[in-house]
Amino acid sequence: MTQSVDRTIIPPAFPDHTQLPESDGTFVKNFQEHPQSILLTDSLESTLQALHPDGQYAIGQDCGIYWRETDPPERGAEAPDWFYVPNVPPQLDGQYRRSYVLWREYMVPFIAIELASGDGSEERDNTSLSRLPEGVKQKPGKFWVYERIIRIPYYAIYLIQTHELEVYNWVNGRYHRLEPNERGHYPIATMGVELGVWEGSYQNQTQHWLRWWDSEGNLLLTGSELAKLERQRTEAERQRAEAERQRADSAEQTQREAIPKLLAMGLSVEQVAGALSLSVEEVEGLS
Template sequence: MLEYDPLACLPSSEELPDSDDIPVDNELQDLIPTLLKAVLAMAWADRMDWFFGVDMGIYYDPNQPPIVPDGFLSLGVERYFDENLRRSYVLWEEKQVPILVLEVVSQTYRGEYTSKKEQYAMLGALYYVVYNPMRSRKPRLEVYKLVNNEYQSLLGNPIWLPEVGLAIGMEQGTYQGITREWLYWYNEQGQRLLTPEERTQQAEKRAQVMAERLRSLGVDPDTLV
């Protein structure tokens, strides 16, 4: 008896474009999600069940073009380390809807508060995060949670996301030499997770302190193996 596998008829992630080829409007649309991904890579270095995509296509229907958020987080999926990594995110392969999607608003609105919000609700993404750095009278950071197929606004900064196990928020900081307001991850106590650059600086300071202590004891740290 022949067995029919409907998934075998669908294109794979290797065959599908990784994005919609629409260029980002400004650097922040790349830098902000890249920073969030870099922080997770350090904080969750031992976890093998997550993926953070940046400007990557999410394929939910083989007959429809992909949805391409500026960033998205999926949990419960395999973390790839091979040379090809993920070329796109295909729901009929991954079997996990992203738990969080992120849009960074530029001077040109692209439906972040309307059509994209509806798309992500249809997709079933639990959290929808919108960051608009140009706002002054309205909140720059908005976080929504999907409740009964509709997004409800969450208040605070940072905002705790229990299903993720982290909070997301904004504050002033420096990344790649650029000092401005950035989005960061926080733990349950509200402490911001360090960036890779900050971790390196912290390690260098500890090494300097240790070297000074050794010198005060008459030991040259440069001679230690």
């Protein structure tokens, strides 16, 4: 008697970052978003190098974090304006990252930042993903996804129009809004930094910007700011050296003029040297 063997059907593997869309086709909502994201990354570079001497970390800017499979795929992703993931390689198999896929890497982003062009209601949307009738599509809210599914430890919402900053910390399964410290900053203790709002010019825009400070309240500088500071220090040192040279020249000229007058008054070379705090050889050389 011949028995038929049912063939096991193996489901397709979950897609990786090269197989998922890089964008949902929406526009960046204001001109501050891109320079703001660059500013956050640039000024944090030395801190991240100290935290990760092996270089194992990734920064995402308007990149999708895929947390579930959907049709279309981009409905299963959230794209924070800026996020940081510790202890993952900056590239995958030698390729730049096109998105961050949780089911491929498992490491949760440590902090996500949303730059809100509106009143922040979209960024605070706590709509849950519930089971719906067939054919009905509902996209869960950002806040709910970050809090309940991805569980990002720190979530910041910056309201660009009003310069207000909200920072949430994930504790016991829920986000709790943090209070700023005495400097008006929000400490991110594990990273040894503080997040706050700074008014100044960056990339030809004078705005209120999100910036990082160290735990002592010192502003973390960008590469260009560090270079400018170094140029200022070099110029200050040059001016100090030039002033010192001019003082020395002036003192020498005064001594040159004083020596013959003192000698003419009948003082010996030794006496002149003592009066001018010079050696005998210096007096003889200047006379």
